Amino acid sequence: MVLEAKGDGKKKLKVGVFSFTGDEGCVIVFTELLNEYFFRWRDLVEFKYARVIQQKNVVKDIDVAFVEGAISGFKEEKMLRKIRRNSKRVVAIGSCAIDGSPSNHRNFFDEQTTREIMPILRKFPYRKKVSPLHEIIRVDETVPGCPIVEESFLNILNKYLIEFGIVGRDSNEKGGKQ
Amino acid sequence: MHQHSFDINIENLSKIEGHADLYIKVRKGEVLDAKLKIVENKRFYTQAIRGKMFNSVPQLVSRICGTCSVAHLSCCTEAVENALDFKPSDQTRALRHLNMYGLMIRDHALHLYIFVLPDIFGVQSVMELADKDEDLVRQAFIVKGAGNRLCKLVGGRAIHPIFSGVGGFLKLPEKNGIKKSIEELYSVRAFATELIDILLESDFNFTRKSNYVGIANENYNFMRGEIMSSEGTCIPERHYWDHLNRVVIPYSQATGFRFEGKEYTVGALARMNLNRHNMHPDTLHDVPEAVAKFPSDNIYSNNLAQAVEMLHSIDNAIEIMETWDFKQEPRPVIKPKASEGVGVIEAPRGTLYYLLSFMEDGRIRYGNLVIPTAQNQIQMEKDIKAFVPELLSRDMERHDIEHEIEKLIRAYDPCMSCASHFLKVRWEDG
Numbered sequence: 281m282v283l284e285a286k287g288d289g290k291k292k293l294k295v296g297v298f299s300f301t302g303d304e305g306c307v308i309v310f311t312e313l314l315n316e317y318f319f320r321w322r323d324l325v326e327f328k329y330a331r332v333i334q335q336k337n338v339v340k341d342i343d344v345a346f347v348e349g350a351i352s353g354f355k356e357e358k359m360l361r362k363i364r365r366n367s368k369r370v371v372a373i374g375s376c377a378i379d380g381s382p383s384n385h386r387n388f389f390d391e392q393t394t395r396e397i398m399p400i401l402r403k404f405p406y407r408k409k410v411s412p413l414h415e416i417i418r419v420d421e422t423v424p425g426c427p428i429v430e431e432s433f434l435n436i437l438n439k440y441l442i443e444f445g446i447v448g449r450d451s452n453e454k455g456g457k458q
Numbered sequence: 459m460h461q462h463s464f465d466i467n468i469e470n471l472s473k474i475e476g477h478a479d480l481y482i483k484v485r486k487g488e489v490l491d492a493k494l495k496i497v498e499n500k501r502f503y504t505q506a507i508r509g510k511m512f513n514s515v516p517q518l519v520s521r522i523c524g525t526c527s528v529a530h531l532s533c534c535t536e537a538v539e540n541a542l543d544f545k546p547s548d549q550t551r552a553l554r555h556l557n558m559y560g561l562m563i564r565d566h567a568l569h570l571y572i573f574v575l576p577d578i579f580g581v582q583s584v585m586e587l588a589d590k591d592e593d594l595v596r597q598a599f600i601v602k603g604a605g606n607r608l609c610k611l612v613g614g615r616a617i618h619p620i621f622s623g624v625g626g627f628l629k630l631p632e633k634n635g636i637k638k639s640i641e642e643l644y645s646v647r648a649f650a651t652e653l654i655d656i657l658l659e660s661d662f663n664f665t666r667k668s669n670y671v672g673i674a675n676e677n678y679n680f681m682r683g684e685i686m687s688s689e690g691t692c693i694p695e696r697h698y699w700d701h702l703n704r705v706v707i708p709y710s711q712a713t714g715f716r717f718e719g720k721e722y723t724v725g726a727l728a729r730m731n732l733n734r735h736n737m738h739p740d741t742l743h744d745v746p747e748a749v750a751k752f753p754s755d756n757i758y759s760n761n762l763a764q765a766v767e768m769l770h771s772i773d774n775a776i777e778i779m780e781t782w783d784f785k786q787e788p789r790p791v792i793k794p795k796a797s798e799g800v801g802v803i804e805a806p807r808g809t810l811y812y813l814l815s816f817m818e819d820g821r822i823r824y825g826n827l828v829i830p831t832a833q834n835q836i837q838m839e840k841d842i843k844a845f846v847p848e849l850l851s852r853d854m855e856r857h858d859i860e861h862e863i864e865k866l867i868r869a870y871d872p873c874m875s876c877a878s879h880f881l882k883v884r885w886e887d888g
Contacts, residue, residue: 301499304475305524305617311568312616315603318595322588333572334583335472335864352499382521385506393505400500404711427524427617 293446296329296342298363300349300356301383301410305427306374307332307348313430324446342367344440346423346433350376350383352410364417371436372413373423382426384410462487464856470497471864473573475525476874480863482842487850492843494835494867496712498874504825512538512794512820513624519812519827520618523873525568527618528561528609529805532681537812538624540696541799544792549784550626551681556778557612557622558680558803559771563605564616565806566726566764566771569871570653571598574761577865578660594656597649601768604642608775611635625790636779643772647744650769654748657765662758664845664866668837670728670753671717673804678729678736678770680804686732687717688753695802698811702828705836712874714835715828721836724808725871726763727754737766738773745769757841758869764806794820805830807871831872838870 299307311332314321329337329345339359345367351357364370376383386397387409400406413419421439423432441447466482476498483491503522507515516534520527532554539546546554572584575598581587588595606616611631613619621629673695675683685693685701693701705714716722731753735742742749748766751759794816801812808830815824845866849859 299477301501303521303524303527305521305527308475308524308568308617311572312564312602312606315599315606318584318588318599322585327583327585331470331472332475333473334585335576336582337472352501356499382518383501386502389502389505393508397500397502397505404499406499426521427615 291446292324292326293441293444294328294341294343295325296339296345296363296367297327297332298329298345298347298349298359299331300347300360300377301352302349302374302376303383304332304348306377306423306425309427309430309433310346313433324441339363339366343444344369344371344437346371346373347413348374348377348428350380350410350412351407351416352383353404353406357407357416360413360416369420369440370413370417371421371423372419373433374428375424375426377413378422378424380410380412386410462850462856466856466860466863468860468864471867473576474868474872474874475523476872478867478872478874480842480867482846482863484846484850487847489843489846492839492846493709494839494842496710496831496835496874498711500711504827507814507822507825509821512542512814512816512822513792515814515822516622516624517618522827524617525565525873526561526805526807528557528613528622529803529810531619531622532558533801533803533805533810533812534814535622535624535801536681536803537799537801537814539792539799540801541797541814541816542792542795543797544625544790546626547787549782549787552778552782553612553627553631553784554622555679555681556775557609557619559775559778560605560608560612560616562680562771562806563768563775564602564609565605566768567598567602567605569806570657570761570765570768571595571602573868573871575656577868578656578662594652597652601646601649601653604639604646604772607642608639611639625792626787630784630786636784640776640779643776647769647772650765650772651744654745654762654765654769657762658748658751660758660761662761662865662869663756664758664841664848665754665756666841666844667755669717669720669722670731671722671724671833672728672732672809673802674729674733674736676736677774678733678738679774682803685802685809687722688728688731689718691718696800698800698802698809699813699826699828702833707835710835712829712832712835715833716836717833721840722833723757723837724830724833725760726767726806727752727757727760728808729804730754730759730763730766734766737770738777740773741766741770757866760869760871764871794818807831807873808833831870831874834870834872838867838872841866 609616614621670688673683703716811828813826
């Protein structure tokens with residue numbers, strides 16, 4: 281059966297956009313993708329959590345969580361687990377989330393430099409090492425790049441729009457675009 | 459007489475770049491404590507750049523901040539070239555200006571349209587704004603898109619540009635792309651002017667005295683000039699650090715700064731207060747009413763200042779692309795040596811400072827960075843402390859007070875990713 285290619289505005293993909301330790305470059309790319317896709321996604325996507333664009337956010341009942349950044353602090357680790365518990369799919373976006381770099385410089389510091397930053401690590405406090413998401417939770421998909429490659433992000437989003445029955449299977453255009 | 463007692467604790471402020479918490483303690487109508495905590499985790503770039511080669515470090519520091527990566531890259535490149543006594547060609551300078559104008563358009567547009575306009579229209583997000591005024595949101599994304607495409611044209615990418623390097627650009631913008639960008643920028647001028655009109659009508663007001671600091675020059679460019687303050691200081695860029703005092707804020711992941719011993723403000727408001735007369739003639743001609751609002755001590759004028767800067771950046775970008783015929787230049791040879799160099803530019807949120815010291819083989823011995831949001835931190839906190847009693851006197855509910863303070867913080871357009879990643883602090887344990 282071919283589903284209607286255009287969303288009917290009722291059933292939407294429930295998306296979360298999360299940011300951990302990093303430069304937010306991937307989330308900025310997401311805000312730049314809105315230039316072209318805002319009105320298209322308005323019919324297809326409901327943002328349950330996207331602190332960068334809205335004030336009211338919940339970590340609950342999420343279909344797909346897009347997560348940027350590496351995990352450097354304990355609070356982040358806790359939040360990441362919460363995201364995993366409340367999301368059907370988790371996508372690591374950008375190289376910090378995928379392999380920790382370039383947010384994980386301190387993992388490679390020599391002894392002297394590590395000693396230098398130790399008071400800060402203890403004070404706030406930080407985890408012993410900076411970790412990519414997959415070292416802490418199960419990750420379903422990745423969108424590579426520093427920052428993310430726009431095309432790959434659109435492909436993954438499109439894949440889930442189809443998988444969750446928001447758009448029809450013949451809707452192969454990127455990002456749910458007709 | 460208002461005898462309110464309450465605590466405000468906002469974790470993770472929304473619609474800003476990066477992560478920050480706010481804590482306010484009010485007892486019997488008196489603000490006992492107000493703390494703005496930058497909770498963004500540090501990535502220790504100051505340490506990470508040591509030992510890296512002079513020609514690779516701009517790409518590395520670009521990763522300090524996604525949204526203003528062009529600013530970090532440009533400022534770092536300037537510091538490297540100053541250290542190694544290299545003078546870029548006029549064409550390279552023009553391209554760097556063009557890249558910075560593109561950054562200002564897309565970054566200011568993000569802040570104004572996506573973060574600020576929902577506040578002005580009394581809604582919680584750009585999605586709700588689209589339900590109220592769809593045309594305005596369409597304009598928003600067209601303007602933002604024009605800035606984004608200009609950045610891509612010049613830098614190869616909008617975030618972490620790949621064409622820009624020490625010595626010059628690896629690839630020149632394509633002629634056809636330039637033609638299209640000029641047309642696009644002409645077409646968005648009217649939208650930028652409309653945004654200025656909306657902000658002119660806004661009655662958001664919190665007026666306080668501050669010292670405004672920023673680069674001033676003959677054509678209001680963001681790359682070079684002298685550092686001026688509204689209290690009358692005028693110093694060469696390379697001496698900026700000598701006028702700063704670093705202040706450790708124990709609960710924040712970023713240090714604060716004072717300028718000549720006092721809190722100060724950097725950013726679009728400071729630049730407009732100091733240098734508005736030197737803006738592009740077309741900008742001055744088309745929005746005289748907006749320009750006449752400055753100098754201003756109202757922190758919300760920072761929004762209007764950004765909008766005028768957006769128009770100014772559009773006009774300058776058009777002018778550069780219409781006058782220059784970019785031609786491939788021979789790649790310069792830059793020799794490393796033991797040296798030290800300073801780069802100072804105006805990033806979207808204010809003055810950005812890089813000091814880099816090199817070893818003989820071109821590797822970095824030491825780096826010192828001063829970031830705009832960190833410089834505004836002390837003034838921001840002072841404003842919050844003064845703002846709460848004013849809100850209490852208006853008999854506001856706690857929830858509304860929270861929202862008003864968020865709006866105030868947003869007016870500074872803080873970027874926490876930037877603020878928390880540069881410093882070297884030795885905390886005293888205990």
